[in-house]
Amino acid sequence: MTARKLGLVFFPAYDWAISPDHPEREERLLYTQDQLREEGLFDLPGLAEYRPEVAGDDDVHRVHVRPPGVERLAALPHLISAGGAIAAGRLVMEGDCLKSFALVRPPGHHAMRVVHGGRGFCNINNEAIMIERLRHEYGLGRVAIVDTDCHHGDGTQDIYWHDPDTLFISLHQDGRTLYPGSGFIEEMGGPSALGSTVNIPLPPETGDAGFLLAAREIVRPILDEWRPDLVVNSAGQDNHFSDPITNMKITAHGYAALSEIIDPQIAVLEGGYSIRGALPYLNLAIALAMAGLDWQKVEEPGPEPARLATSPQSLDYIKRLGQEIHRRRRAPGRPADYRRDGRWWVRERSIFYDTHALEGGDGYGGAIHERQREELYDCPDCPGLLVIHTRSEVSRPSVHPLPPRRACPRCLALAEEMKRA
Amino acid sequence: MYLGIDVGGTHTDGALLADDFSLAGSVKVPTRPGDVLGSFLAALEPLLAAADPRRARRLVVSSTLGLNAVLTGRADPVGVLAVGGPGLPPDLSGQPLALTLAGGQDHRGEVISPLKGGEAEKAAAALKEQGAAAFAVISKFGPKNPGFEETLARAVEQAAPGSPLTRASRLSGRLGFPRRLNTAVFNSAVTRLYQAFTRDLEAAARRAGLTCPVQLLASDGGPLSLDEAAASPARILAAGPAAGLLGLWSLTGLPGDALMLDVGGTSSDLALLADGRPLMYADGLEIAGRPTFVRAFLTHSLPLGGDSSLAAANGAVTVGPERRGPALALAPGDLGRRPPTLSDALNVLGLTELGEVDISRRALERLASAAPEETARKALATALASLKMAADFLLRRVNQRPVYTVDAIRLARPLKPEKAAILGGPAQALAKPLAEALGLPTVAPEEAGVANAIGAALARPTLSAELYADTALGTLSIPTLGLSRAIDRAYSLRQAERDLLEALGEIREKTPEAGPLHITEAESFHQLSGYGRSDKIIRVRAQAAPGLLGGRP
Numbered sequence: 001m002t003a004r005k006l007g008l009v010f011f012p013a014y015d016w017a018i019s020p021d022h023p024e025r026e027e028r029l030l031y032t033q034d035q036l037r038e039e040g041l042f043d044l045p046g047l048a049e050y051r052p053e054v055a056g057d058d059d060v061h062r063v064h065v066r067p068p069g070v071e072r073l074a075a076l077p078h079l080i081s082a083g084g085a086i087a088a089g090r091l092v093m094e095g096d097c098l099k100s101f102a103l104v105r106p107p108g109h110h111a112m113r114v115v116h117g118g119r120g121f122c123n124i125n126n127e128a129i130m131i132e133r134l135r136h137e138y139g140l141g142r143v144a145i146v147d148t149d150c151h152h153g154d155g156t157q158d159i160y161w162h163d164p165d166t167l168f169i170s171l172h173q174d175g176r177t178l179y180p181g182s183g184f185i186e187e188m189g190g191p192s193a194l195g196s197t198v199n200i201p202l203p204p205e206t207g208d209a210g211f212l213l214a215a216r217e218i219v220r221p222i223l224d225e226w227r228p229d230l231v232v233n234s235a236g237q238d239n240h241f242s243d244p245i246t247n248m249k250i251t252a253h254g255y256a257a258l259s260e261i262i263d264p265q266i267a268v269l270e271g272g273y274s275i276r277g278a279l280p281y282l283n284l285a286i287a288l289a290m291a292g293l294d295w296q297k298v299e300e301p302g303p304e305p306a307r308l309a310t311s312p313q314s315l316d317y318i319k320r321l322g323q324e325i326h327r328r329r330r331a332p333g334r335p336a337d338y339r340r341d342g343r344w345w346v347r348e349r350s351i352f353y354d355t356h357a358l359e360g361g362d363g364y365g366g367a368i369h370e371r372q373r374e375e376l377y378d379c380p381d382c383p384g385l386l387v388i389h390t391r392s393e394v395s396r397p398s399v400h401p402l403p404p405r406r407a408c409p410r411c412l413a414l415a416e417e418m419k420r421a
Numbered sequence: 422m423y424l425g426i427d428v429g430g431t432h433t434d435g436a437l438l439a440d441d442f443s444l445a446g447s448v449k450v451p452t453r454p455g456d457v458l459g460s461f462l463a464a465l466e467p468l469l470a471a472a473d474p475r476r477a478r479r480l481v482v483s484s485t486l487g488l489n490a491v492l493t494g495r496a497d498p499v500g501v502l503a504v505g506g507p508g509l510p511p512d513l514s515g516q517p518l519a520l521t522l523a524g525g526q527d528h529r530g531e532v533i534s535p536l537k538g539g540e541a542e543k544a545a546a547a548l549k550e551q552g553a554a555a556f557a558v559i560s561k562f563g564p565k566n567p568g569f570e571e572t573l574a575r576a577v578e579q580a581a582p583g584s585p586l587t588r589a590s591r592l593s594g595r596l597g598f599p600r601r602l603n604t605a606v607f608n609s610a611v612t613r614l615y616q617a618f619t620r621d622l623e624a625a626a627r628r629a630g631l632t633c634p635v636q637l638l639a640s641d642g643g644p645l646s647l648d649e650a651a652a653s654p655a656r657i658l659a660a661g662p663a664a665g666l667l668g669l670w671s672l673t674g675l676p677g678d679a680l681m682l683d684v685g686g687t688s689s690d691l692a693l694l695a696d697g698r699p700l701m702y703a704d705g706l707e708i709a710g711r712p713t714f715v716r717a718f719l720t721h722s723l724p725l726g727g728d729s730s731l732a733a734a735n736g737a738v739t740v741g742p743e744r745r746g747p748a749l750a751l752a753p754g755d756l757g758r759r760p761p762t763l764s765d766a767l768n769v770l771g772l773t774e775l776g777e778v779d780i781s782r783r784a785l786e787r788l789a790s791a792a793p794e795e796t797a798r799k800a801l802a803t804a805l806a807s808l809k810m811a812a813d814f815l816l817r818r819v820n821q822r823p824v825y826t827v828d829a830i831r832l833a834r835p836l837k838p839e840k841a842a843i844l845g846g847p848a849q850a851l852a853k854p855l856a857e858a859l860g861l862p863t864v865a866p867e868e869a870g871v872a873n874a875i876g877a878a879l880a881r882p883t884l885s886a887e888l889y890a891d892t893a894l895g896t897l898s899i900p901t902l903g904l905s906r907a908i909d910r911a912y913s914l915r916q917a918e919r920d921l922l923e924a925l926g927e928i929r930e931k932t933p934e935a936g937p938l939h940i941t942e943a944e945s946f947h948q949l950s951g952y953g954r955s956d957k958i959i960r961v962r963a964q965a966a967p968g969l970l971g972g973r974p
């Protein structure tokens with residue numbers, strides 16, 4: 001049997017919202033489903049719709065650290081969303097489909113390694129949970145994640161910060177103007193994985209031309225050089241000109257062309273809260289692009305094209321940004337934010353959570369502030385043992401030794417010793 | 422008494438059931454090629470020979486008349502008038518006589534740009550000029566707002582009065598432009614054919630002394646009155662497998678989850694019962710290779726049947742997909758001219774005694790160097806493996822069906838057949854080996870020979886409709902019932918459920934044999950809008966499911 005061109009795992013979670021007036025609510029994918037059905041997308045030759053799996057606790061804990069005091073990291077809706085990503089990944093790994101697209105909610109790209117609570121509507125990281133499951137089950141090797149959500153994918157960046165086998169590229173609205181306020185070009189990965197994190201902060205009001213310029217001149221060359229075994233797209237859709245919480249000007253055609261340039265095997269929906277004006281058309285265009293079908297005919301209501309143009313200044317800025325990113329990748333220098341303590345690299349940070357992990361009610365039951373100290377063993381034989389010290393209002397101080405995936409015997413032994421202590 | 426007649430491809434079956442629904446008479450005659458009415462009469466006359474036709478309470482007929490017309494290009498050429506909207510433009514590439522007009526509405530049914538005055542009339546006249554004998558009108562998101570379709574329909578009525586005309590969202594109220602389009606086009610294409618057929622059928626029934634209602638079986642297992650059938654023939658044009666599955670369902674009365682197999686001469690159909698009820702397609706049937714919204718039993722066909730040719734190569738024996746005639750045991754003259762069939766293999770294994778068993782033996786001897794029993798065993802094993810693979814495929818597909826709520830995932834229970842039932846020529850012979858291959862107890866009912874006619878005789882009418890309401894826009898639409906009206910902001914899901922049941926209830930009063938009405942989907946979404954307004958999007962579906970008279974509701 002020949003593989004289908006595109007498998008769609010569509011899970012709108014019609015019976016779940018973070019809270020009644022939250023943007024992450026029941027109807028978020030309603031209009032998208034109406035549009036995709038009306039277009040007959042699921043009947044197109046080479047396309048098929050699949051059911052999500054439910055991620056297990058194993059899958060979650062392969063990626064995330066649950067500090068003491070935090071009961072559970074994820075409820076069933078989160079596990080289905082992550083399970084949707086896993087189902088999409090499996091379709092590609094099993095050869096059922098050449099590509100797959102998980103249209104799932106809630107999103108996950110702000111969820112970091114340690115989880116004290118929810119960040120930016122995210123509890124657990126869908127893409128990371130999927131990738132680590134695929135690595136565990138299929139021995140998948142080098143993976144590139146291209147995050148095209150308007151917000152910096154700080155959670156995914158954090159999870160893969162020390163992993164030289166996972167390339168993380170984030171295109172987003174400049175962190176000086178938008179949540180979560182990070183994602184600058186200096187952030188290039190931890191001491192043993194420098195260069196495997198790439199941040200492309202774009203100026204507000206960037207339109208299709210600016211995005212495609214960044215994709216062609218920055219993302220594509222890095223992907224070509226890095227040669228991943230699998231490319232995953234965190235397909236957030238809040239760069240759209242109609243998105244209510246961001247300031248970009250990309251169109252459905254822009255997103256489709258972006259998808260063509262990145263050419264991911266797997267896409268996972270992230271943010272995007274213009275649920276009537278953007279998502280129905282963006283998801284349609286992206287799905288068509290991934291399936292290799294004609295997306296140029298997709299029409300969306302909106303202002304005349306001239307009002308969505310990228311300014312010449314921005315185009316020039318992005319060109320120079322690209323040159324600077326390529327220059328830094330060739331000569332990465334010393335990792336930012338770290339100091340040496342004997343054989344260890346040390347970094348201290350505070351991390352902000354806007355919600356408690358699994359709170360019912362309005363979900364804004366109070367913010368959480370995490371204090372975190374990272375220690376990375378400077379190992380000549382592997383990426384090095386990572387030790388995380390963490391505490392917050394909801395969790396007493398704890399220490400978590402986290403050997404890397406391909407840890408050397410010494411780092412493994414060190415980790416065992418610390419666990420016993 | 423109740424009458425059922427199934428005009429099949431090779432045989433026409435008739436069944437006469439007493440008032441207590443027990444089988445009181447049956448008949449099986451060869452179908453007259455190309456003559457559905459004649460075949461029908463050939464079965465009706467002997468069926469009524471010993472009965473008083475005035476005592477019949479109902480006659481249900483099933484046939485593949487419409488599908489044959491579509492497949493052989495004898496249907497009317499249909500002119501299509503379409504209006505688009507944001508997203509993809511209407512894809513009319515499969516329609517030789519079609520025009521898209523300027524205008525459009527979006528996914529909420531809000532008009533983004535209006536039609537231009539006079540354009541619809543011009544377009545309708547142009548299509549008529551080009552040879553359209555029937556018409557279909559469709560707009561994107563028509564079920565949410567049928568306004569454009571109404572305008573287009575008026576233009577067609579003016580330009581081509583009296584021509585068959587289908588408003589796409591009146592026929593199927595679900596979202597899916599290409600499926601609605603195909604359904605509407607098929608409907609218009611066979612409308613005149615069915616207008617004539619229902620007239621002839623009615624007249625023939627009256628001549629035979631019948632005074633009862635005459636109905637045609639639809640592909641969802643529910644019979645339609647002749648008027649309904651002539652108005653929405655898309656629902657009956659591919660009713661093929663429905664009668665057999667209803668018959669098998671009634672004869673076996675399997676509870677729980679079960680697999681149903683109808684093994685014919687050239688192909689086999691597989692279907693599933695979930696909790697004792699036949700599983701339907703989530704969307705609809707594919708007709709002549711095109712997806713539609715025609716409701717139907719979910720079936721999976723494979724080209725394997727009693728007449729499938731055997732071939733031997735490298736010690737293996739294959740079965741089908743070619744079919745070059747009936748068993749050689751029934752056509753001894755063909756020995757040596759064509760390969761034996763699966764039925765010949767069953768003969769050799771002693772499972773059947775069809776025609777000249779010795780001819781079957783000699784044919785298998787010529788087919789392979791091994792002993793004929795050995796060759797026959799291999800052929801049967803191949804056939805059983807194919808059926809098992811098809812059953813597994815169907816189950817996997819059903820168990821992978823998408824779901825859209827957290828609750829649906831939490832409560833989802835995979836379908837797991839506990840029994841199998843088999844129908845068709847070689848059914849009795851295959852029951853035991855099939856039970857072993859599937860690992861399921863397998864039954865082959867005694868009266869299986871006229872199961873299709875029994876199924877038709879017992880079929881309960883079905884009903885279904887969907888309601889869309891948007892309190893922010895103040896609109897309500899029950900597209901297939903042609904109802905749309907204004908609602909206020911306070912309109913609720915409960916009201917919507919009540920309104921839909923009431924609207925369907927009026928129809929149910931005219932079809933008292935239909936089963937009870939159920940709400941099958943009910944969703945209400947709060948819309949986020951400014952100023953603390955609490956507006957809702959409401960969707961409800963309701964149906965009277967397929968059922969059997971005298972049996973389950």
Ligand SMILES: [Zn+2]
Nearest residue numbers: 149150151271
């Ligand atoms: Zn975002």
Ligand SMILES: [Zn+2]
Nearest residue numbers: 379382408411
């Ligand atoms: Zn090491």
